[in-house]
Amino acid sequence: MVHMSEWMREASSDAPPSGISVDGLIAGERRRRTRVRVGVGVGFVLVLSLVAFVPIFKGGGVSIQPASPVLACPTVDLKATPEPGPQQSHPAPRPSEACGAAAARLTGVLSTALRSDVPAFAWNTKRLQYETLVELPQGGKIQVRIIAGHEYPDRASSQCPEDADWDCSYTVTDDKTIVIVADTGTTFQAETYRKDGTGMLILATKEIMTRNQLVAVAGNPGLTLFP
Amino acid sequence: MVDVDEYREYVAGRMDGWRRTAYLLCGDWHAADDLVSIALVKLYRHWGKVSTVEHPDAYVRQILVRTMLNERRRSWRREHPVTTVPDRVAAAGGPESVADRQMFVALLGELPPRRRAVLVLRYFCDLSVEETAAQLGCSTGTVKSQTARALDSLRTRLGGAVVVEEV
Incomplete structure (x- = not known):
């Protein structure tokens, strides 16, 4: 017998300290x-x-x-209604780099990091992020999404809860970039938080790279929206 | 001009309740803090007007619910891999263990967002059908039908009766 009100009160009774x-x-x-x-x-x-x-x-x-040729901005989902960026308690910084230039630069950096040609980053007008999906010739896929205005976590460790039921680890690079890697069994998911406000999500099948290689790609300082 | 001290005092006294409401709505304490942060910023922007109304709580609650309902459409930040799904066992009595609480929150999370919101507003915030309808911007009939369907879902998942107290 479940008393709805009682369950709700009990279920929400052990709140962790507020980060607000x-x-x-x-x-x-x-x-x-x-x-x-x-x-x-x-x-x-x-x-x-x-x-x-x-x-x-x-x-x-x-x-x-124009002073210089303007690179075209590849986009996806043009008819979508733009949505706000990720949840945050402060206004998002806006990159000053033009969309086409940013897409080309990010594509180059990722290509170098993966040592392989990669499809160009495209600007997703619905999710307001740059994204690309790479299918490597040796097999496996890697999806990269980069967004501006992500909040930098107060504590890196808070991103990997102790009671998480997935294999989670975090790394803080020399430039204070936080890289969280979750191992779901068949895939890796890396979340990157840069001090400059860039947020990045990488989803990769595990046969492509090791955890350390993924951290190296996710922590690559070139994959920023504020160069 | 915003009376910041009055705003701080008001927020401090209600923060715990808002966080718990948000947690039940979204099932994650970090996301709950995000929801509350959004609500607090909007409350601050409109504090001059909101502070003069009789029930500012309703305004904040409405922001929490509507932000949660909008949230389901966006943000890859919410994608968290899980290797196992919560066990769906029938529970007796109250949710005494951490596992019971997590299971209950997971079950709530499996409900469609509007049904989850209806349950939280009615049985955690103790709102009437009419008040819940006003918060969600829908009819009282919709609230009743959503409540019934949500409770049916929970009964099925829990394999037993769910007792609700009429509000």
């Missing part, structure tokens, strides 16, 4: 407000500048040429 910092949330929200105000001001000035300068260019017969 109310002061941190307040400070983050204040920073966001400041940024919004500054952004609105800058936008207003830019619009005014455009209004003022466009007639000059038109009248003088001056054409505006």
Whole structure:
């Protein structure tokens, strides 16, 4: 016989210490407000500048040429409704790198890390992340997803709970990047948290690489959205 | 201008209850803290208005539930590999052991999000059918049918009776 209310109270009674910092949330929200105000001001000035300068260019017969070729941004799921990024208590940093350039750079870094040609990273407009799926010639698959604005964990160890029923380990690299690796039996899953706000998830079949090799790829400093 | 001290005091007194509600909604303490953090930020943004209404708790609860319902559509962060599924054994009495509690939360987690939310609002937050409908933005009939289906699912999984107290 199960008493629903009693079960719910009991089931939620052993809460771990809260990691929520109310002061941190307040400070983050204040920073966001400041940024919004500054952004609105800058936008207003830019619009005014455009209004003022466009007639000059038109009248003088001056054409505006891009300084350098702009790389195309490969995208997936174009019709999807954009969604916010991962849950976090502070506004997400925004990469300044253009999408096409970032996709090309990440593709190069991953290709070097895997010592194999890899499909180009594409920008997923629904999940707001760069992603690619590599099928290696020697067999096996590896999927890489990179997202901006992930919160850096307070403690690396908290990502591998003691009572986890899967094989979980974590590594902190020299640049303080945290790499969590979970072994599900047939696959590895690596979650990477960089100090700069980049988050990365790698799913790889186990025949491709060892845990240490996966950590090396996941911890590669080039796989960042804030180079 | 936000009265920060008043906000802090209000939040401090209710944080534990919100975290427990969020935990039952999403089945993971880290995700629960994320949900509560989102709710706290939104509460702070609107504290000037919310603090003047009679039941600010309802506002926070609504954010928790709606954020959880939206959350199911996104974020790879929630993908956690598991090697075993929780045993589905019939339990007697209260959830005395850690395993019992985890099993119950796992069973809740197997319910569709809206049904889970209905159960949590009705039997943990002690809301009436009408209040639950208002929180979820649906009709009282929907709340009743979702409750009945959710309880049926739990009865089937637990292999026995589930007793609920009318709210």
